[in-house]
Amino acid sequence: MSQLTKAITRQLQRQYAEPVLKDLNGNWYTGADVLEDLALCETSLQQQNVHAGQAILLSPAQVVTIPGLLLASWQLGLTVTLTPPSRQLPELAPQIYAAMVYSPSQTNQLATKLDPHEISVLTLILNTAPNFAYLVHDHAQPLTRRSQPDLILPASQLQFTQPQLLKMAEHGQTSAHVHDLYNLETGLLPCLTDLITATPFTIIPTKQDWPSKVG
Helix, strand or coil: CCHHHHHHHHHHHHHHCCCCECCCCEEEHHHHHHHHHHHHHHHHHHHHCCCCCCCEEECCCCHHHHCCCCCCHHHCCCEEEEECCCCCCCCCCCCCCEECCHHHHHHHHHHCCCCCEEEEEECCCCCCCCCCCCEEEECCCCCCCCCCEEEEEECEEEEHHHHHHHHHCCCCCCCCCCEEECHHHHHHHHHHHHHHHCCCCECCCCCCCCCCHHH
């Protein structure tokens, strides 16, 4: 467990029965809710033999799932590529990704096109998303590049390690409303700062989160 994930999970344990984050529908999720989602995602990925040195693509329309997914991925030592969902049906990610998270409707559409001997569809009942599903590439290869960042933000062409993110979050500003978790400055950093300081916050969807279009 890294210093970043340790700091956040410690606060979530302290907030076990207290509200931590809220979605736009007004649903509050406690520290227990997030910790349970984290553990379920981590266990599921491990059971699919997704392991340290591999990469995961996160592009969910259910943005409230992102904190738990990030923590689970980082605790497993995965490199996370975090990119906003698209209106268009994405092409199946290249083999470099061991796991891929899209919107429910996109995942369902992709499931009809994939080779079940190459890519599996896994479903989970998360507190933050009862109809959650993700894809696993059964033959994904470990990353081979010399540097292995913990987070890649393709939209802004930024890469970070967990120690860098922890340092920025520790010096960041808390916010009761977090906008666009796919954006470092307005969403992701305030989210991490709120989590390590036990500051309850609301996740505000952005124009990229088209629930009526992508689930």
